[in-house]
Amino acid sequence: DSGVTQTPKHLITATGQRVTLRCSPRSGDLSVYWYQQSLDQGLQFLIQYYNGEERAKGNILERFSAQQFPDLHSELNLSSLELGDSALYFCASSVGASVGEETQYFGPGTRLLVL
Amino acid sequence: AQRVTQPEKLLSVFKGAPVELKCNYSYSGSPELFWYVQYSRQRLQLLLRHISRESIKGFTADLNKGETSFHLKKPFAQEEDSAMYYCALPGGPTGGSYIPTFGRGTSLIVHP
Numbered sequence: 001d002s003g004v005t006q007t008p009k010h011l012i013t014a015t016g017q018r019v020t021l022r023c024s025p026r027s028g029d030l031s032v033y034w035y036q037q038s039l040d041q042g043l044q045f046l047i048q049y050y051n052g053e054e055r056a057k058g059n060i061l062e063r064f065s066a067q068q069f070p071d072l073h074s075e076l077n078l079s080s081l082e083l084g085d086s087a088l089y090f091c092a093s094s095v096g097a098s099v100g101e102e103t104q105y106f107g108p109g110t111r112l113l114v115l
Numbered sequence: 116a117q118r119v120t121q122p123e124k125l126l127s128v129f130k131g132a133p134v135e136l137k138c139n140y141s142y143s144g145s146p147e148l149f150w151y152v153q154y155s156r157q158r159l160q161l162l163l164r165h166i167s168r169e170s171i172k173g174f175t176a177d178l179n180k181g182e183t184s185f186h187l188k189k190p191f192a193q194e195e196d197s198a199m200y201y202c203a204l205p206g207g208p209t210g211g212s213y214i215p216t217f218g219r220g221t222s223l224i225v226h227p
Contacts, residue, residue: 003158033215042219043201058214090159098213102205103149106159 004029004107006091012113018079021110025072025093031055032074033094033104034066038087049074050097081114088112117142119204121218128192129226136187136221138176138202148185149203150176151217159201162187172196192225199223 005024013019025032034046045058049068060066063081068074078085088109094102118141128134140146150162163171165178165185176187185202202218 035217043217045215045217048213056213092159103161103164104215105161106151108158 004091004093004105006089006107006110008110009108010111010113012115013081014115015081015083017081017114018077019081019112021076021078021089021091021112023074023076023091023093023107025074025091026105029093029095029105030072031094031097031102032068032072033092034060034074034076035090035092036087037090037109038084041087043090046076048097055097078112083114086112086114117204117214117216119202119216119218121200121202121221123221124219125222125224127224127226130194131191134187134189134192134196134223134225136200136202136223138185138187138218140183140185140202140204142183142204146178146180146185147205148176148178149205150174150185150187151201151203153199153201155198162200192223194225194227197223197225 007022030051033048035043037043046060047066048056052068063079066076088111090109091107092104094104096102120139148165151159152162153159174189176185178185199220199222201220204216
């Protein structure tokens with residue numbers, strides 16, 4: 001599959017725990033975006049990385065962090081988890097850095113359930 | 116602050132009927148707008164973008180700066196159009212960065 005991949009597909013954990021979500025972009029894409037989708041908030045942009053560097057930051061909580069590695073895959077770390085963090089987390093990728101011009105290609109998402 | 120509003124959570128029509136999914140935006144600059152679609156059990160994907168002014172799967176969208184709208188239209192709905200539709204504003208520079216903003220989505224159901 002040459003599209004965006006995300007692992008794991010599902011994750012169940014307890015409050016206070018820490019989890020890591022992984023995303024591999026499409027071949028050739030340098031930008032990775034993370035989104036959170038919850039029932040009450042819709043699709044919320046969290047953060048963008050371009051070629052290893054943070055490019056744009058949205059409403060990402062301080063308990064959350066991300067990074068993009070030299071091979072361009074990205075990880076989203078969620079710590080001190082709360083019930084409200086239960087959501088679908090999407091990763092997307094694009095060729096360039098300019099969000100206003102780029103088509104984003106989305107992964108299938110990771111469904112996180114915090115109990 | 117930029118904002119995208121999709122006033123309808125659900126739109127239900129019969130096959131062959133016209134469809135209009137509404138999108139209004141709030142943005143201080145010159146906007147670029149996108150429509151994304153998510154079919155059942157598939158990933159979110161781009162449907163069309165304002166700048167390309169193209170028709171995809173019979174859908175069109177016109178940017179109306181006066182009404183700050185980017186409504187998605189199709190003259191004759193098909194059952195395979197049933198999906199979740201998101202209007203998106205890629206954003207503009209905020210401290211030098213671009214913050215994408217998505218609407219909450221409209222679920223379109225096309226009945227046979």
